[in-house]
Amino acid sequence: MAFPRHRPRRLRVNESIRSLVRETGLVPQDFIYPLFVVHGKRVRREIASMPGNFHLSVDELVKEAEGAYNQGIPAVLLFGLPKKKDREGSESFKKAGIVQQAVRALKKELPDLYVITDVCLCEYTDHGHCGKIVDGRVDNDQTLKLLARQALTHAEAGVDMVAPSDMMDGRVAAIRQALDDEGFSRVALMSYAAKYGSAFYGPFREAADSAPAFGDRRSYQMDPANAREALREVAMDIEEGADIVMVKPAMAYLDVVRLVRERFDVPVAAYNVSGEFSMVKAAERLGWIEGRRVMMEILTSIKRAGADIIITYHAREAAEYLKHKL
Ligand code: PBG
Numbered sequence: 001m002a003f004p005r006h007r008p009r010r011l012r013v014n015e016s017i018r019s020l021v022r023e024t025g026l027v028p029q030d031f032i033y034p035l036f037v038v039h040g041k042r043v044r045r046e047i048a049s050m051p052g053n054f055h056l057s058v059d060e061l062v063k064e065a066e067g068a069y070n071q072g073i074p075a076v077l078l079f080g081l082p083k084k085k086d087r088e089g090s091e092s093f094k095k096a097g098i099v100q101q102a103v104r105a106l107k108k109e110l111p112d113l114y115v116i117t118d119v120c121l122c123e124y125t126d127h128g129h130c131g132k133i134v135d136g137r138v139d140n141d142q143t144l145k146l147l148a149r150q151a152l153t154h155a156e157a158g159v160d161m162v163a164p165s166d167m168m169d170g171r172v173a174a175i176r177q178a179l180d181d182e183g184f185s186r187v188a189l190m191s192y193a194a195k196y197g198s199a200f201y202g203p204f205r206e207a208a209d210s211a212p213a214f215g216d217r218r219s220y221q222m223d224p225a226n227a228r229e230a231l232r233e234v235a236m237d238i239e240e241g242a243d244i245v246m247v248k249p250a251m252a253y254l255d256v257v258r259l260v261r262e263r264f265d266v267p268v269a270a271y272n273v274s275g276e277f278s279m280v281k282a283a284e285r286l287g288w289i290e291g292r293r294v295m296m297e298i299l300t301s302i303k304r305a306g307a308d309i310i311i312t313y314h315a316r317e318a319a320e321y322l323k324h325k326l
């Protein structure tokens with residue numbers, strides 16, 4: 001295959017031929033849209049570090065989710081901000097907790113929208129860690145009980161899928177078991193299987209008010225230097241009953257997305273996290289990049305790396321772009 005007989009540029013002369021040979025296409029059905037729900041009524045407060053994303057009260061959340069659904073985005077991922085935080089994160093497993101209220105409202109108003117909840121304690125604990133603190137450390141096995149309890153209250157509210165993001169060992173099995181024992185075998189589980197201890201979560205911790213009060217998350221989230229370990233984490237979660245496995249963050253971990261895609265046959269999700277999103281917005285504001293094109297390039301790369309599902313704050317903007325462009 002040598003020049004001059006072969007000229008790759010022949011297949012790039014105009015958009016028509018480029019579109020025929022394009023290997024990776026995006027559709028709104030690839031996206032999960034994360035949303036932050038708060039107490040109150042008619043609250044729609046923009047999150048400063050994440051332009052275009054809001055703290056939404058349940059009434060406003062339903063509107064936002066409906067808008068996304070009408071654009072073809074099939075699913076939302078909910079995060080809750082409680083009224084009060086305490087040591088055990090007890091609002092996370094209250095029947096009338098904010099996420100539980102949100103799930104009930106969404107399933108009532110938009111029954112076909114697929115509702116996923118993040119299952120974790122960090123937004124609900126006064127210390128901001130993802131588990132229960134015992135003797136100054138995040139205790140794995142005691143945390144499992146709280147996570148299972150939280151997942152059950154989401155199931156009772158009617159959630160379609162739960163997504164544990166805490167990175168405790170054994171939490172997929174603990175949650176799956178609790179759901180099955182209580183008659184919720186229909187509820188699916190997406191695990192944040194390879195979740196790295198990443199500085200890319202910075203804006204989220206402002207959005208979810210979940211920065212740890214002491215230390216960091218490195219005793220439970222993965223070391224960014226490790227890829228083989230991700231395969232072990234993913235294998236364990238599938239064994240424990242995960243229906244979908246996730247790699248997080250996405251952009252700086254596309255090699256891990258690819259490795260997971262090649263090794264396993266379950267659907268793979270990648271989380272295009274808050275810091276990845278905010279960097280695009282910030283650089284765009286400074287006039288340094290063309291934000292929309294960079295957004296589409298990033299999302300396309302995540303899909304090209306092998307993700308079936310992309311969790312992204314760009315979901316609505318990207319869906320809008322795809323509608324007019326395609
Ligand atoms: C909760 C959780 C986090 C994110 C999703 N679930 C934050 C963290 O682990 O510190 C990050 C999402 C994002 O940055 O967009 N454990």
